[in-house]
Amino acid sequence: MTVLDDRDVASGADWVGVCEVSALIPDRGVAALVDGHPVAVFLLSDGSVHAIDNDDPCSGAGVLSRGIVGDVDGVATVASPLYKQRFELSTGRCLDAEAAVTVHRARIVDAVVEVRVGDR
Numbered sequence: 001m002t003v004l005d006d007r008d009v010a011s012g013a014d015w016v017g018v019c020e021v022s023a024l025i026p027d028r029g030v031a032a033l034v035d036g037h038p039v040a041v042f043l044l045s046d047g048s049v050h051a052i053d054n055d056d057p058c059s060g061a062g063v064l065s066r067g068i069v070g071d072v073d074g075v076a077t078v079a080s081p082l083y084k085q086r087f088e089l090s091t092g093r094c095l096d097a098e099a100a101v102t103v104h105r106a107r108i109v110d111a112v113v114e115v116r117v118g119d120r
Contacts, residue, residue, distance in 0.1 A: 015107070015114040021049075022111065029065035029078065037117045039104055040065035042089060044076055050089040051106040051115045056080045057099040064101065 018032045024043040031054050032039050038054040042065075054062045059082045067078040067087075076089040085096040092101040105116040 015105075015109075015116045018113045018115050020111055021108050021113050024113065027069040029067060029069065031062065031065035032115065034104070034115045034117050038062050039115055039117065040067075040078070041106060041113060041115060042069060042076075042078065043113070044069070044089075048076075049106040049108055049113050050076065051104040052078070052087065052089060052092055053101040053104075055101070056082060056085075057094070057101060058083050058085050058097055 016034045018034065018041055021043065024030060026043050026045045029040045029042045032041055039051050040054040042050045052064060054064050056063050058080065061082060063081050064078055066081050069078050071077055072086065072095060077086040077095065078089060079086045085094050085099065087094050087101050090103065092103040094100055107114050
């Protein structure tokens, strides 16, 4: 679970509730539209939540939420279901091509997954 810190409270950040955490399956993604932005949200087995752009920069398709969650040397990744490029969930960096996706802040508050698009 992500804990709120003083920066979140002081910044007046716009967090958007996506779904109840109980609706998610660990190590699977869901697509959400957050402030008009397509986002892929992942609940990992360790209970952490991650949010990245849903659009695969290598194919242009909105499919990353349907990707395969895994890890590379202990770093959580998602592999695109189209061309199989792997993206780090914490940084958005692609491990297999010169590409990246934007990472968005995600947290769990009162059993609800919240996402804030934009700056990290």
